[in-house]
Amino acid sequence: MPIGFFDSGLGGLTVLEKALRMMPDEDYVYYADEANLPYGEKTPEQIAQFARTAVECLRSRGCKAVVIACNTATSVAVEDLRRSFSLPIVGIEPAVKPAVEQTGHRRILVMATPVTIRESRLKGLIAALDAEDSVDLLAMPELVRFCEREEYDSPAVREYIRSRLQDKDPSAYSALVLGCTHFNHFRSVLGDFFPEPVRIIDGSLGTARRLQALLEERGVRGGGTGRVEYVVTGGEPAPEELVGRAGRLLDRLKRME
Numbered sequence: 001m002p003i004g005f006f007d008s009g010l011g012g013l014t015v016l017e018k019a020l021r022m023m024p025d026e027d028y029v030y031y032a033d034e035a036n037l038p039y040g041e042k043t044p045e046q047i048a049q050f051a052r053t054a055v056e057c058l059r060s061r062g063c064k065a066v067v068i069a070c071n072t073a074t075s076v077a078v079e080d081l082r083r084s085f086s087l088p089i090v091g092i093e094p095a096v097k098p099a100v101e102q103t104g105h106r107r108i109l110v111m112a113t114p115v116t117i118r119e120s121r122l123k124g125l126i127a128a129l130d131a132e133d134s135v136d137l138l139a140m141p142e143l144v145r146f147c148e149r150e151e152y153d154s155p156a157v158r159e160y161i162r163s164r165l166q167d168k169d170p171s172a173y174s175a176l177v178l179g180c181t182h183f184n185h186f187r188s189v190l191g192d193f194f195p196e197p198v199r200i201i202d203g204s205l206g207t208a209r210r211l212q213a214l215l216e217e218r219g220v221r222g223g224g225t226g227r228v229e230y231v232v233t234g235g236e237p238a239p240e241e242l243v244g245r246a247g248r249l250l251d252r253l254k255r256m257e
């Protein structure tokens with residue numbers, strides 16, 4: 001039985017790539033909800049509905065577990081999905097905890113979508129770590145669109161990042177948390193805006209590890225060959241085009257390691 005992944009688009013491939021490396025003996029179904037992208041600019045009610053539809057689709061394809069490879073959908077819908085579906089569901093959250101642990105309460109910048117930043121889940125996470133005074137939040141919604149166009153570094157990308165950081169002092173931060181799976185694709189260009197040594201931290205490895213542990217716990221690990229099947233909603237991009245983009249992105253992530 002395969003493992004289901006979903007995201008609004010191609011961001012979740014950053015988590016899939018980690019899972020593939022860790023568990024090449026699994027099969028995967030990747031659901032890209034392109035019809036409803038960007039999630040980060042929708043209402044929580046809309047996102048909850050998109051997430052439900054995604055999990056229903058993955059369940060109907062026989063998935064033994066589902067990974068919400070999207071911080072925005074996790075922040076809005078993970079509780080509701082766990083209540084509604086009996087299959088194991090793993091979410092992803094901005095990796096604020098490791099950032100606080102690794103930087104010892106020095107300043108941290110969390111980049112995420114507008115919804116993740118507005119929702120109470122992230123605020124609760126920061127409060128539980130007693131880190132309200134050391135964490136700043138910044139919405140970077142355009143990076144999602146740049147990523148979907150495979151535009152990871154261009155004058156427009158750099159100008160956008162520069163304008164969003166205008167009111168911040170990058171030298172004040174010792175860690176940058178990438179709280180949206182799409183943002184991983186911009187690791188290197190983002191790094192250029194922060195003087196060394198800024199740690200760039202994301203939750204994809206932790207999420208893949210949690211998935212592995214959960215499958216082992218349930219005694220359902222393995223049985224596949226690393227096959228990835230894609231499901232794309234809407235007509236744009238065409239499924240063949242999305243599969244091509246996804247393949248290029250996975251290769252790029254592999255090279256980035």
Ligand code: DGL
Pocket residue numbers: 007008009011012037038039040041069070071072073113116144179180181182
């Ligand atoms: N990749 C998603 C996340 O991790 C959301 C991107 C979007 O706005 O659609 O938050």
